[in-house]
Amino acid sequence: MTQRAGTEDAIVGAAGGADVPYRPDGLTAAEVAARVRRGEVNDVPVRSSRSVLDIVRGNVLTRFNAIIGLLWAVMLVVAPIQDSLFGFVIVANTGIGIVQELRAKRTLDSLAVIGEAKPTVRRGGEPVEVSVSEIVLGDLVELGPGDKVVVDGAVAESDSLEVDESLLTGEADPVLKKPGDPVMSGSFVVAGGGAFTATKVGREAYAAQLAEEASRFTLVHSELRSGISTILKYVTWMMVPTATALIVSQLVVKDTDLKDSVARTVGGIVPMIPEGLVLLTSVAFAIGVIRLGRRQCLVQELPAIEGLARVDVVCLDKTGTLTEGGMDVAELRPLDGFDEAYVRKVLGAVGDSDPRPNASLQAVIDAYPDTDDWRCTEALPFSSARKYSGATFSEGDGQSSSWLLGAPDVLLPDGDPALAETDSLNRRGMRVLLLARVTGELDDPKTPGTARAAALVVLEQRLRPDASDTLAYFADQDVAAKVISGDNAVSVGAVAAKLDLPGADRPVDARHLPERPEEMARALEEGVVFGRVTPQQKRDMVGALQSRGHTVAMTGDGVNDVLALKDADIGVSMGSGSEATRAVAQIVLLDNSFATLPHVVAEGRRVIGNITRVATLFLTKTAYSVLLAVLVVVAQVEYPFLPRHLTLLSTLTIGVPAFFLALAPNKERAQPHFVRRVMRYALPAGLIAAAATFTSYLLAGHHYSGPGALEAETSAATLTLFLVSLWVLAIIARPYTWWRVVLVAAMGGAFLLVLVVPWLQEFFALRLVGTTMPWAAAGIAVAGAALLEVAWRWVERRVPA
Template identity: 60%
Template sequence: MSITVQASGATGLTAAEVERRRSDGLTNDVPDRASRSVREIVRANVFTRINAILGVLFILIVATGSIIDGMFGLLIIANSGIGIIQEIRAKRTLDELAIVSQARPTVRRDGKSLELAPREVVLDDLIELGPGDQIVVDGVVVESAQLEIDESLLTGEADAVDKKIDTEVMSGSYVVSGSGAYRATKVGRDAYAAKLAAEASKFTLVKSELRNGIDTILKVITYLLIPAGLLSIYNQLFSSKESWRPAVSGMVAALVPMVPEGLVLMTSVAFAVGVVRLGRRQCLVQELPAIEGLARVDVVCADKTGTLTENGMRLSDIKVLGDVDDAEVRTALAALATDDPRPNASVQAIGEALPDGPGWQHTAVAPFSSAKKWSGFSYGEHGDWLLGAPDVLLDPASEDARVAEELGSSGLRILLLARSDRPVDAPDAPGDVAPAALVVLEQKIRPDARETLEYFAGQDVSIKVISGDNAVSVGAVASSLDLAGGEHAVDARELPDNRDALADILDRETTFGRVRPDQKRAMVAALQSRGHTVAMTGDGVNDVLALKDADIGVAMGAGSPATRAVAQIVLLDNKFATLPYVVGEGRRVIGNIERVSNLFLTKTVYAVLLAFLVGLAGVGSQIFGYEPIPYPFLPRHVTIAAWFTIGIPAFILSLAPNNERARTGFVPRVLRLAIPSGVVIGTATFASYLVAYAGPNAGEQQKEQAGTTALITLIMIAVWVLAIVARPYVWWKVVLIATSVAAYLILFTVPFTRHFFKLDPSNIRLTIAALIFGAVGIVLVEAAWWISAALRGEKGQLLPPAPSGGT
């Protein structure tokens, strides 16, 4: 008898019925991705707190009539423009890649099966199902051939659920085994899949150590801005006794550098550029900080099939057992391969080698499932045939089992063809098994697998090979790739359930076979319990739970839609060798943003300190009766001070190559350089200004000379901080620093720029004083860097280490 049962209307909707539902709005038309629209991107990048602060200060400076001093207003355009451009570029790349990797359900209409995009599904559509298919809308089963659904993402239960006629299926679940069809009862935003897709494919900067660290820093800066800002406003508008125009200019000049306007911008740019770069390598990053997360990973759990080996297989040999006829074996194998509606890689290899099926009529079918690890067909008078794992179907003590294990130890995949004494769909199947033949299949190891494993070994990243295949076979593949410990493969059926005991074994061993889906999940949890950051790679439905629980889930593009839906990273070209590039991008982002943060926060520290010192001097003048001291700089001075010490260098450094290993403790490391450097710059600048300041009755030239003196001191030390941040030196970093120095020499020596920016270094005595204060500041900043490195037990490096022989 046939196991497949069909409900009425099995031909699906007609074209007219589909059109009627479309006109009624009964479609699954939901956004392909949960990315922000262009309008939302523009709004988010323009209406920011930093832009609001700069905008108010720009309006104030324009009110004084000095447009030139409002050049910092260009930062608003730069902040918004660069952020908008990069995010839109990243959005388009991600959206294009998402379309490529999108699950396409098979829908039956007018009796024909069509592959459609999920948004083209309409209410009452008949959707066909097979192993690995994702259920894209809610519905009711109308056909079932031993259909088993994994609803773990909905219920948390790992066991597959048998789905018979008229039972409900929920979007967000996946087919484990069997086949069938269901009628769509909820589509569009009513279906659970819409919410799942929005969450899994969100284009957002989710929480990460880098983002959290920057948020913490900005929070502290906000608290510092309030008293420093109020003090600057009081000093410039009330105690300095200057007219309102220069007073407002001084106030704006004091407040502008306190705002780390480029820090968040550079972080977003670095993330977005990383995503675009990886997109060109056919790597879909579904969540931006995933590239940071993979850079922090110290354990990679790799599935064997599809990751270390290619999905495709080749029939190598058929070893007939006992006195069974070879022709009968080949005929049975051809029948099994031909009749399987959803053949896996092993059955496909058999079908390619034995394409001519005998045309037997099957009376029962048992689809393959990862739980029982065998499949079968009953062919009436031609017998009941099984195809599955030898170590499951054979007596472990038999000679046939020994031969199968010996063959499997060489890295071959071995299947057993056997007869059963009962129908394959019997409740107690497989029953008594009579071995007929061992089917020997070759697995092709990916040519880039060895190089990728060597890369991770060189980066102190542990590899755990976790597979549902025979442990000996998995160990053979691992050994052929020279994976440490690969020769000691562990059979997962002997693993303990206790998490601590499991974690102990995972610390010692590297290769595991016969791992159930729930065990993969338990392994990830056990590793995480020991403080490891875990990445999980996979391509099958049995990998979904582990991918979802891992810190970073990496799915293969050719894998099941289920794995692609829950993974943060999808390798659309199915190349395991792409992962080192992802790690490299993560390291580039983390390392470069740390460098950039040093520059921006150093500026904030010295700006806040300088504002406090000038403000306190103003308050002291009211108390002790001495002449008040105005802020030393015009807004244009603050702008050019940031041009070549922070702005342009920071942008270049944020995009530069960087392969430093990711480390925790981002905030303390940044502050260890930024605070002492900022304090030295602020103190030295204020001291040089006190030496040069000629009092409130000084002429315009004397005021320009005093401001220029302070600016020279500030720029000298700030450029040296840039030189420290750029270490270790390579040729382009030296060129970058030299260019910054040359640019400032031009600004201070060319008559036009001197006049335009109100710079006057003509007073030799004051200029020499500025150089002396700058030199002292450089010595102090350099000493602080070396002392900080010594306290951390690190060795300060001026040059990059000599290349080693490793990858």
């Protein structure tokens, strides 16, 4: 029975808040308006994305933007506008990054509004759904299974109310709440129902602040972004001493024109900075969010796109994932002489006793509506840990009876004849509930031992039409699918078999799984379908798989999935799932389509694979820039390039190609060790490019003399560096498709255009003098390209990924 706080009693600061009286009918409209005027409203803005100010600040106020901005200002003063082009490019790129992230923000925010659960509050005696931000101090908030406690408060009504506070305390065992007990935001209901009075709203609720902080847009916990940060840190350490030595060399050691020396010094420093790499990563993530948003997929944390691409085991909850949420009663089989008409009346009364029925009980309610002849005197809500619910009734003739409805293999002893009948139905993929009459207290663990079987309720589950294709996709991508369910193992196996899941014919009863993590992990790797799994077991199974080095994704929609979703590397919730599952999941499928998951995986693989490609381009440039600067300092010669030359080279061999490559389709499976994978290619490529370029520059220095010699030497070195860099691009662009070939050819054609059009020659200060040295420069580039091929193939064979 529901326990209520006395109307004359006050809930005095039970949750550390104000003294708020218990009002069975809730607040009136006038009282709500008065509280809003006083600011006693839950106005904490829960954001799924960064604010506009944060986006602008994050894209503009960076360490490298500051360095480039300073160098740009210097170049605007001492050199022609051609040598300041790099600054305009950075401004344009930063603008693109801001625009794309703002688009992603709009997508995230709109989806978050769609996916936001609305708690039910009682106002003027009527239940009303409101947004979380509209709750005011003193509101009476109703609770049911799966509901999240959205503000701090104190229990006013309790109907066997059990609250899971694991997200706050770490303790997995649910806590039975009675009137006057505190409830904290961030906890959620696992069984029973009731209501609580809001005693802390807005920023006063500490747990609400934690929830807001945890739900904000984040770019952390991503191997991709942390790897880029690591790279940038090392680049900074290398850049500072190298740039200092270059400055001294060009301004002090060489007795040349001051402005020309400054220009060449800046030309040596700017290409050391892989600025566009950070930008392209942000743009790739942002476009990924927009693409998935069009598929009604809410990505609550952007790294989840990357994380799901790295997943090699996906744990699927059967109900709501492989099957649709609803079920139908296919058959009713009375047992032990019970009359079918009487059983139907019992089922109607049991269904009416639970104000928040799950899918199974809803099917019973739809099939057997209550006649209101019986009065419920005690109710035991369904718990996924118990696997049954119950109710006690005062029948019309004054007699009293108690009933349990739940899993036959939990309520009946081994060897009971009804279990054989149940197994037969389970093998056909049916879900079976047992209605049993019992004696004793409903919440007594010994009560099921008194059960007398009254009927089997046979439920037919609706398979998702897209589930089979989705499972086939995961199998094709070498992602192991594990079906983990609280239902009977044989029944779950039969459902999985209908979806052609390999191994579904060998279901495992989780009650027989070993408890030791290493043994459990071994059993999980061997098995595919697991039934009778408790919520705590789901969590343990995720941990056991992770202990074997697996990256685990968990899907689910019920309260029993919350703990596993929270511990999994990636949690995926259905949009129709409980509020608690949506709160802890990184990805919410708002359209409840399991078939959206392959698109999320594909988007993550596109981001990771393509950023790995373009990162190699950027860091090859950084490597050859640093090495060229070192060689210039050692040889005591002018730096071979002006900023305009490297702006041209970077645009044609990195900037434009990287944009197309970063957004192209990519189905390669994500690999770990991002930094190592990138650097094993970038370092040898940078070394070869620098050596070939400097060789060409020194030969040109001996070949040319007199006025204009330095420009001719620079042109020869530029030709060599472009050709070698173009071959790096050609390698990165593999495997070739028609558009990749066109892309590489177009970049080569653009450079050729600069060499043959007079005004472009003058603008970029590029003039190939004679035929001997230009052909020699091209020959050196060909030798460099050959060395690149050898180095690339050697790295592929010898260096582990």
